[in-house]
Protein backbone atom coordinates (compact mmCIF):
# COMPACT_ATOMS: atom_id res chain seq x y z
CA UNK A 746 0.00 0.00 0.00
CA UNK A 747 1.92 3.10 -1.16
CA UNK A 748 1.26 5.61 1.61
CA UNK A 749 1.46 9.39 1.36
CA UNK A 750 1.71 11.40 4.56
CA UNK A 751 0.31 14.85 3.79
CA UNK A 752 0.93 17.67 6.25
CA UNK A 753 -0.74 21.07 6.00
CA UNK A 754 0.15 24.05 8.18
CA UNK A 755 -1.52 27.06 6.55
CA UNK A 756 -3.83 28.96 8.90
CA UNK A 757 -5.94 30.04 5.91
CA UNK A 758 -8.78 27.52 5.52
CA UNK A 759 -10.28 28.98 2.34
CA UNK A 760 -7.78 30.63 -0.02
CA UNK A 761 -4.56 28.85 1.00
CA UNK A 762 -2.31 28.19 -1.98
CA UNK A 763 -0.23 25.53 -0.23
CA UNK A 764 -3.38 23.59 0.66
CA UNK A 765 -4.56 23.77 -2.96
CA UNK A 766 -1.21 22.42 -4.16
CA UNK A 767 -1.00 19.62 -1.58
CA UNK A 768 -4.60 18.74 -2.53
CA UNK A 769 -3.57 18.49 -6.20
CA UNK A 770 -0.75 16.16 -5.16
CA UNK A 771 -3.07 14.03 -3.02
CA UNK A 772 -5.67 13.82 -5.81
CA UNK A 773 -3.04 12.62 -8.29
CA UNK A 774 -1.77 10.14 -5.70
CA UNK A 775 -5.17 8.55 -5.08
CA UNK A 776 -5.83 8.49 -8.84
CA UNK A 777 -2.96 6.01 -9.13
CA UNK A 778 -5.12 3.26 -7.67
CA UNK A 779 -7.30 2.15 -4.76
CA UNK A 780 -4.22 0.86 -2.97
CA UNK A 781 -2.71 4.39 -2.79
CA UNK A 782 -3.41 5.70 0.69
CA UNK A 783 -3.27 9.31 1.94
CA UNK A 784 -2.81 9.99 5.65
CA UNK A 785 -3.65 13.66 6.20
CA UNK A 786 -2.44 15.52 9.28
CA UNK A 787 -3.66 19.10 9.46
CA UNK A 788 -1.21 20.74 11.84
CA UNK A 789 -3.22 23.95 12.02
CA UNK A 790 -6.60 22.35 12.72
CA UNK A 791 -5.21 19.74 15.12
CA UNK A 792 -2.29 21.56 16.67
CA UNK A 793 0.41 19.66 18.46
CA UNK A 794 1.45 20.98 21.86
CA UNK A 795 4.99 22.27 22.06
CA UNK A 796 7.47 19.82 23.49
CA UNK A 797 7.06 20.13 27.24
CA UNK A 798 10.62 19.08 28.03
CA UNK A 799 13.94 19.22 26.19
CA UNK A 800 14.63 15.59 27.08
CA UNK A 801 11.97 14.54 24.56
CA UNK A 802 14.48 15.47 21.86
CA UNK A 803 16.33 12.29 22.88
CA UNK A 804 15.34 8.64 23.39
CA UNK A 805 15.35 7.24 26.93
CA UNK A 806 18.91 5.91 26.75
CA UNK A 807 20.29 9.36 25.95
CA UNK A 808 18.41 11.26 28.64
CA UNK A 809 20.08 12.40 31.87
CA UNK A 810 19.74 10.14 34.91
CA UNK A 811 16.46 10.80 36.72
CA UNK A 812 14.88 12.46 33.72
CA UNK A 813 11.10 12.52 33.89
CA UNK A 814 9.02 13.37 30.84
CA UNK A 815 5.26 13.52 30.41
CA UNK A 816 4.25 9.95 29.44
CA UNK A 817 1.28 11.20 27.42
CA UNK A 818 3.53 13.43 25.36
CA UNK A 819 6.06 10.66 24.94
CA UNK A 820 3.25 8.44 23.61
CA UNK A 821 2.14 11.22 21.25
CA UNK A 822 5.70 11.57 19.99
CA UNK A 823 5.87 7.82 19.32
CA UNK A 824 2.58 8.05 17.38
CA UNK A 825 3.83 10.98 15.26
CA UNK A 826 7.10 9.21 14.48
CA UNK A 827 5.32 5.94 13.64
CA UNK A 828 3.04 7.84 11.27
CA UNK A 829 6.09 9.31 9.55
CA UNK A 830 8.07 6.08 9.29
CA UNK A 831 5.01 4.24 7.89
CA UNK A 832 4.90 6.70 4.98
CA UNK A 833 6.51 6.07 1.59
CA UNK A 834 6.35 9.74 0.62
CA UNK A 835 6.10 12.86 2.79
CA UNK A 836 4.29 15.94 1.45
CA UNK A 837 4.50 19.17 3.47
CA UNK A 838 2.61 22.42 2.96
CA UNK A 839 5.04 25.19 4.00
CA UNK A 840 3.48 28.67 4.04
CA UNK A 841 6.12 31.31 4.74
CA UNK A 842 5.31 33.07 8.00
CA UNK A 843 7.67 35.81 9.14
CA UNK A 844 10.45 34.42 6.97
CA UNK A 845 10.14 31.05 8.67
CA UNK A 846 7.83 28.04 8.85
CA UNK A 847 4.49 28.09 10.66
CA UNK A 848 4.98 27.39 14.36
CA UNK A 849 2.54 24.48 14.03
CA UNK A 850 4.88 22.83 11.53
CA UNK A 851 7.91 23.65 13.66
CA UNK A 852 6.22 21.83 16.56
CA UNK A 853 5.89 18.71 14.35
CA UNK A 854 9.58 18.96 13.43
CA UNK A 855 10.48 19.10 17.12
CA UNK A 856 8.61 15.81 17.65
CA UNK A 857 10.08 13.87 14.76
CA UNK A 858 13.75 14.89 14.84
CA UNK A 859 15.12 12.51 17.47
CA UNK A 860 18.81 11.51 17.36
CA UNK A 861 19.30 7.72 17.58
CA UNK A 862 15.67 7.20 16.46
CA UNK A 863 15.05 9.12 13.23
CA UNK A 864 18.53 10.64 12.83
CA UNK A 865 22.05 9.31 13.35
CA UNK A 866 23.80 9.64 16.72
CA UNK A 867 27.46 8.78 17.22
CA UNK A 868 28.01 5.33 15.71
CA UNK A 869 24.27 4.72 15.38
CA UNK A 870 23.23 4.84 11.75
CA UNK A 871 19.55 5.38 12.54
CA UNK A 872 17.78 6.86 9.52
CA UNK A 873 14.49 4.99 8.92
CA UNK A 874 13.42 7.60 6.36
CA UNK A 875 16.66 7.44 4.38
CA UNK A 876 16.11 7.77 0.64
CA UNK A 877 12.35 8.33 0.90
CA UNK A 878 11.00 11.38 -0.95
CA UNK A 879 9.95 14.54 0.87
CA UNK A 880 8.09 17.12 -1.22
CA UNK A 881 7.96 20.62 0.25
CA UNK A 882 5.26 22.97 -1.04
CA UNK A 883 6.51 26.49 -0.38
CA UNK A 884 4.07 29.42 -0.68
CA UNK A 885 5.11 33.01 -0.07
CA UNK A 886 3.35 36.35 -0.35
CA UNK A 887 6.35 38.28 -1.62
CA UNK A 888 8.96 37.67 -4.32
CA UNK A 889 12.17 35.77 -3.74
CA UNK A 890 13.54 35.60 -7.26
CA UNK A 891 17.14 34.61 -7.90
CA UNK A 892 19.41 37.63 -8.13
CA UNK A 893 17.12 39.93 -6.11
CA UNK A 894 17.92 41.26 -2.61
CA UNK A 895 15.31 38.91 -1.07
CA UNK A 896 16.64 35.76 -2.75
CA UNK A 897 17.84 34.22 0.55
CA UNK A 898 15.16 35.56 2.90
CA UNK A 899 13.16 32.33 3.08
CA UNK A 900 14.36 30.54 6.22
CA UNK A 901 11.68 27.83 6.16
CA UNK A 902 12.82 25.68 3.24
CA UNK A 903 16.52 25.73 4.21
CA UNK A 904 15.74 24.60 7.78
CA UNK A 905 13.38 21.84 6.60
CA UNK A 906 15.92 20.72 4.00
CA UNK A 907 18.57 20.32 6.70
CA UNK A 908 16.27 18.36 9.03
CA UNK A 909 14.58 16.15 6.44
CA UNK A 910 17.43 15.94 3.92
CA UNK A 911 20.56 15.83 6.05
CA UNK A 912 19.41 14.59 9.47
CA UNK A 913 16.72 12.16 8.28
CA UNK A 914 18.42 11.38 4.95
CA UNK A 915 15.33 11.96 2.83
CA UNK A 916 15.38 12.96 -0.82
CA UNK A 917 13.95 16.49 -0.71
CA UNK A 918 12.33 18.35 -3.58
CA UNK A 919 10.51 21.67 -3.49
CA UNK A 920 7.53 23.13 -5.33
CA UNK A 921 7.30 26.91 -5.03
CA UNK A 922 4.60 29.53 -5.59
CA UNK A 923 5.51 33.13 -4.76
CA UNK A 924 3.66 36.47 -5.07
CA UNK A 925 0.52 34.78 -3.65
CA UNK A 926 -0.87 38.10 -2.34
CA UNK A 927 -0.06 40.25 -5.38
CA UNK A 928 -3.54 40.24 -6.88
CA UNK A 929 -5.26 40.80 -3.54
CA UNK A 930 -3.20 43.92 -2.92
CA UNK A 931 -3.57 45.34 -6.42
CA UNK A 932 -0.08 44.63 -7.69
CA UNK A 933 0.95 45.44 -11.27
CA UNK A 934 -0.63 43.24 -13.91
CA UNK A 935 2.71 41.75 -14.97
CA UNK A 936 3.28 40.58 -11.38
CA UNK A 937 -0.26 39.20 -11.15
CA UNK A 938 0.39 37.26 -14.35
CA UNK A 939 3.55 35.82 -12.76
CA UNK A 940 1.56 34.91 -9.64
CA UNK A 941 -0.95 32.93 -11.70
CA UNK A 942 1.73 31.32 -13.86
CA UNK A 943 3.70 30.16 -10.81
CA UNK A 944 0.58 28.78 -9.13
CA UNK A 945 -0.52 26.91 -12.26
CA UNK A 946 2.99 25.51 -12.67
CA UNK A 947 3.00 24.43 -9.01
CA UNK A 948 -0.31 22.56 -9.44
CA UNK A 949 1.10 20.78 -12.51
CA UNK A 950 4.38 20.02 -10.71
CA UNK A 951 2.45 18.53 -7.78
CA UNK A 952 0.46 16.20 -10.04
CA UNK A 953 3.62 15.20 -11.91
CA UNK A 954 5.53 14.49 -8.69
CA UNK A 955 2.70 12.37 -7.27
CA UNK A 956 2.54 10.29 -10.44
CA UNK A 957 6.33 9.88 -10.54
CA UNK A 958 6.70 8.99 -6.84
CA UNK A 959 3.53 6.96 -6.34
Ligand SMILES: Cc1cc2nc3c(=O)[nH]c(=O)nc-3n(C[C@H](O)[C@H](O)[C@H](O)COP(=O)(O)O)c2cc1C
Nearest residue numbers: 755761762763840841842843844884885886887925
Ligand atom coordinates in the same frame (compact mmCIF):
# COMPACT_ATOMS: atom_id res chain seq x y z
C1 LIG B 1 1.48 35.35 9.98
C2 LIG B 1 1.90 35.56 8.56
C3 LIG B 1 3.21 35.93 8.28
C4 LIG B 1 3.61 36.08 6.95
N1 LIG B 1 4.92 36.36 6.69
C5 LIG B 1 5.35 36.42 5.41
C6 LIG B 1 6.73 36.62 5.11
O1 LIG B 1 7.58 36.73 5.98
N2 LIG B 1 7.10 36.69 3.80
C7 LIG B 1 6.19 36.54 2.78
O2 LIG B 1 6.60 36.58 1.61
N3 LIG B 1 4.88 36.32 3.02
C8 LIG B 1 4.45 36.25 4.32
N4 LIG B 1 3.12 36.01 4.58
C9 LIG B 1 2.22 35.73 3.44
C10 LIG B 1 2.12 34.23 3.19
O3 LIG B 1 3.39 33.65 2.99
C11 LIG B 1 1.27 33.96 1.97
O4 LIG B 1 -0.05 34.42 2.22
C12 LIG B 1 1.25 32.50 1.58
O5 LIG B 1 0.44 32.35 0.44
C13 LIG B 1 0.75 31.63 2.73
O6 LIG B 1 0.52 30.29 2.30
P1 LIG B 1 -0.98 29.80 2.07
O7 LIG B 1 -1.48 30.50 0.82
O8 LIG B 1 -0.88 28.35 1.88
O9 LIG B 1 -1.80 30.16 3.27
C14 LIG B 1 2.69 35.89 5.88
C15 LIG B 1 1.36 35.53 6.19
C16 LIG B 1 0.97 35.37 7.51
C17 LIG B 1 -0.45 34.97 7.80
